[in-house]
Amino acid sequence: xxxxxxxxxxxxxxxxxxxxxxxxxxxxxxxxxxxxxxxxxxxxxxxxxxxxxxxxxxxxxxxxxxxxxxxxxxxxxxxxxxxxxxxxxxxxxxxxxxxxxxxxxxxxxxxxxxxxxxxxxxxxxxxxxxxxxxxxxxxxxxxxxxxxxxxxxxxxxxxxxxxxxxxxxxxxxxxxxxxxxxxxxxxxxxxxxxxxxxxxxxxxxxxxxxxxxxxxxxxxxxxxxxxxxxxxxxxxxxxxxxxxxxxxxxxxxxxxxxxxxxxxxxxxxxxxxxxxxxxxxxxxxxxxxxxxxxxxxxxxxxxxxxxxxxxxxxxxxxxxxxxxxxxxxxxxxxxxxxxxxxxxxxxxxxxxxxxxxxxxxxxxxxxxxxxxxxxxxxxxxxxxxxxxxxxxxxxxxxxxxxxxxxxxxxxxxxxxxxxxxxxxxxxxxxxxxxxxxxxxxxxxxxxxxxxxxxxxxxxxxxxxxxxxxxxxxxxxxxxxxxxxxxxxxxxxxxxxxxxxxxxxxxxxxxxxxxxxxxxxxxxxxxxxxxxxxxxxxxxxxxxxxxxxxxxxxxxxxxxxxxxxxxxxxxxxxxxxxxxxxxxx
Ligand code: ATP
Numbered sequence: 171x172x173x174x175x176x177x178x179x180x181x182x183x184x185x186x187x188x189x190x191x192x193x194x195x196x197x198x199x200x201x202x203x204x205x206x207x208x209x210x211x212x213x214x215x216x217x218x219x220x221x222x223x224x225x226x227x228x229x230x231x232x233x234x235x236x237x238x239x240x241x242x243x244x245x246x247x248x249x250x251x252x253x254x255x256x257x258x259x260x261x262x263x264x265x266x267x268x269x270x271x272x273x274x275x276x277x278x279x280x281x282x283x284x285x286x287x288x289x290x291x292x293x294x295x296x297x298x299x300x301x302x303x304x305x306x307x308x309x310x311x312x313x314x315x316x317x318x319x320x321x322x323x324x325x326x327x328x329x330x331x332x333x334x335x336x337x338x339x340x341x342x343x344x345x346x347x348x349x350x351x352x353x354x355x356x357x358x359x360x361x362x363x364x365x366x367x368x369x370x371x372x373x374x375x376x377x378x379x380x381x382x383x384x385x386x387x388x389x390x391x392x393x394x395x396x397x398x399x400x401x402x403x404x405x406x407x408x409x410x411x412x413x414x415x416x417x418x419x420x421x422x423x424x425x426x427x428x429x430x431x432x433x434x435x436x437x438x439x440x441x442x443x444x445x446x447x448x449x450x451x452x453x454x455x456x457x458x459x460x461x462x463x464x465x466x467x468x469x470x471x472x473x474x475x476x477x478x479x480x481x482x483x484x485x486x487x488x489x490x491x492x493x494x495x496x497x498x499x500x501x502x503x504x505x506x507x508x509x510x511x512x513x514x515x516x517x518x519x520x521x522x523x524x525x526x527x528x529x530x531x532x533x534x535x536x537x538x539x540x541x542x543x544x545x546x547x548x549x550x551x552x553x554x555x556x557x558x559x560x561x562x563x564x565x566x567x568x569x570x571x572x573x574x575x576x577x578x579x580x581x582x583x584x585x586x587x588x589x590x591x592x593x594x595x596x597x598x599x600x601x602x603x604x605x606x607x608x609x610x611x612x613x614x615x616x617x618x619x620x621x622x623x624x625x626x627x628x629x630x631x632x633x634x635x636x637x638x639x640x641x642x643x644x645x646x647x648x649x650x651x652x653x654x655x656x657x658x659x660x661x662x663x664x665x666x667x668x669x670x671x672x673x674x675x676x677x678x679x680x681x682x683x684x685x686x687x688x689x690x691x692x693x694x695x696x697x698x699x700x701x702x703x704x705x706x707x708x709x710x711x712x713x714x715x716x717x718x719x720x721x722x723x724x725x726x727x728x729x730x731x732x733x734x735x736x737x738x739x740x741x742x743x744x745x746x747x748x749x750x751x752x753x754x
Contacts, residue, residue: 171203171207171282172280172282173280173281173285173286173320174280174317174319176199176211176214176323177317177320177323178319179196179199180319182195183195183215183336184333184334184335184671187671189340189636192336192340192344193340193344193347194344194347196215196336196340196344196348197344197345197347197348198348200345200349200372201348201349203376205372206373207283208369208376209373210283210287210369211283212341212368212369212372213369214327215334215341216332216368217326217327217329217330217331218327219287219290219291219294220369221365221367221368221369221370222442223366223367223393223443223444226294226295227330228290228293228294228327228329228330229328229329229330230293230309230328230329232254232260234302234306235260235325235328235329236250236251236260236263237306238306238309239260239263239264239267239268239313239321239325242268242271242310242313242314243264243267243268243270243271250267257667258665258666258667259326259333259666259667260326260329261321261322261323261324261325261326261329261333262322262667263325264321264322264324265318265321265322266318268313268316268317268318278314278315279315280315281312281315281320285312286312286324289309289311289312290327290328292304292308293309293328296308309328312324313325331663331664331684333666333684335637335670335671335672337733338362339634339637340637341372342358342359342362342368345371345375346358348375349376349379349380350375354380357383358371358375359585360584361383361384361386362395362585363395363584363585363586364386364388364392364394364395364521364584365386365389365392365394366393366394366443367392371386374386387519388467388513388514388519388520388521389514390432390437390465390466390467390514391430391432391437393428393430393439393443394428394513394584395584395585396426396428396469396585397583397585397586397587397590397591398586398587398591399572399587399591399592399593400588400591400592400593400743401592401593401594401595401598401604401740401747403598403748403751404594404598405553405556405560405594406556408573409552409553409556409573412573412575412576413577415549415550415551415576416573416574416576417525417526417547417548417549417573417574418547418549418550418556418559418560418571418572418573418574419510419545419547419571419574420508420546420563420566420572421569421570421571421572421593421594422471422473422481422508422545422569423471423473423483423484423567423568424471424474424487424505424508425440425446425471425472425487425488425490425491425729426441426469426470426471426472427439427446427453427471427507428440428441428467428468429454429457429466429467429468429469430467431457431458431461431463431465431466431467431468432465434458436458437454438450438453438454440729441730441734442729442731442734448496449491449492449496449499450490450505450507452500453472453507453541453542456507456539456541457507457536460538460539460542461535461536462534462535462536462537463515463516463535465515465516466514466515466516466535467512467513467514468511468513468532468535468536469509469510469513470507470508470509470545471507471508471510471545472487472490472505472506472507473505473507474486474489474490474503474504475504475505475506477504479506480567481566481567483567484725486503487505489502490505505541506540506541506542507541508543508544508545509536509542509543509544509545510544510545510572511582512528512531513582515535516535521581521582521584522581524578524579524581525575525580525590526576526580529547532544546562549576550573559571560594564596569595569596570593570595570598571593571594572591572592573593573594574590574591575589575591577590587740597692598747598751605690605692605723606631606642606690606691606692606693606717606720606736607688607689607690607691607727607730607735608629608631608643608688608689608690608691608735608736609630609631609632609639609685609688609732609735610627610628610683610685610687610688611628611629611630611639611670611673611675611679611682611685612627612628612677612678612679612680612681612682612683613626613627613628613680613681613683614626614627614644614680615680616654620654623654623655623657623658624654624657624658624681626644626645626646628644628645628677628679629641629642629643629644629645629689629691629717629720630642630704631704631736631737631738631740631741632685632732632736632737632738633674633704633737633738634733634737634739636674637672638672638673639672639674639685639732640674640703640704640705640706640714640738641674641675641676641677641701641702641703641704642699642704642716642717642741643691643717643720644677644720645689645720645721645722647719647720647722648691648721648722648723650724653722653724660687660726661683661687664683664687665681665682665684666682666684669682670682670685672685673685674703677701677702685732686732688726688728688731688732688734688735689722689725689726690725690726690727691720691723692720693717693718693719693720694718694719695717695718695748696715696717696718696741696744696745696748697715697716697717697718698713698714699713699715699716700712700714701714701716702715702716704716704741705738705741705742708742709745715741715745
């Protein structure tokens, strides 16, 4: 297959703002592809060669890509550097310079998908002292044979920033349209939620149809999308919602880990499905030792502890998120894991079993130790029991409690936030809202003391239904000098020349960013706002939801991707929770 056919489809996707149209462009393409090409093209559309959780990354830096562009176009690097400062997108620069290239290489031949995949794999595997030169060579080799649009997407694939706006939800819609009906969409989405591998789901569908997809099972090595909790403003309301009876667990403030325990190896994944095994090698080894089953998948919260084993605040466990110097961090910052769920045991899918059964299988499957613990859990029948349990959780320095449904239907809902789990934190008593995890979509240049820096950020929530990021506040408080100085390093690689199509904003910042970086923000309250676009028109005509007095807490949510940030629906339910709090 010619790579130009795929690049043309990416170009058409980039040219439309309509999710419906994107779905139909993609489904038309998907129907025509061989199953294995389909798998690869699904990964490429996300700027990758593999599913997200796969450790290897193409990850070429912009500067290196631009050196290849300079080499192939014959334009001096200094001129390209100027263009880059203005444009920010190496893909567009490559496109315009290749368009103006006087003469294509004499030996140029049409690029095939096969050749593109071969060279991208070489780029990914390049190692050693001269790895940068090798990567440049393999990319240049592809650019030599590229037309302008092909070059645009090659440069974007290798930097991992495709800018075509086709998120995983759109791809799932297109797969359902191409290989099934609307009614099959939930089965296809479940397969994605329990494997986190869109390419694999696509290939399975193309090979065996929806029945084959229904047969996909949870397995060690395929991370499962995490189940998430809703919030309610008081313990009596939680019990009401849970029909008068629920399990309550301490809510530990650490790092969530999904452990895939195989016969002789263990992998730990973060909530974002990054491989964290090297950050918690002690936990990985201890889980294998203490697990009685050959295979299991469990979830737990890793929390830092002092030499006496007492829990320490969240900041301490973040030392374990570093990329380098882990040996020392493992020694200096001991941790424990508090296990709260089991998703597979001895090859059996536990996600379809109710909570109480999962909990007892979890208890039976592990021998506990100093490092491997279970969350403290109790069955609660009255508000008084709940309040007492909450008090004990706070006494142990936990954030609050997680209430878990005991109903027949209390299965593990991979990838979904619902009322089967309800969280209640200390902050809900004091503040009117919970903290928000917001995505940076823009920045405003600072003035006065902040002149020459970004002074404030435009922040957004995610609308799961439309795939758009809608603004909720301009954030300028809570930044210390070190954070202000670090902003360009953290954000500039995501600069977008114009408003990214997936961003819905009326407020216009000085600089736009592709939604990528997530920050934790607290606010005095959620109010109706004429200038913000979150939930616009839902509570009141012509008004969206905005945050009053937003403040950065200092916590960059590296464990969350943009699609895992606070959603429009969560903001709406917090707005309701706030109204209930005000009434009471
Ligand atoms: P938060 O920012 O409050 O941690 P979140 O958006 O990361 O919330 P939620 O589903 O809202 O995720 O809250 C559940 C989180 O709480 C889990 O992701 C997990 O990291 C943590 N946690 C701590 N203790 C428990 C527990 N006993 N059961 C489930 N999750 C727990």
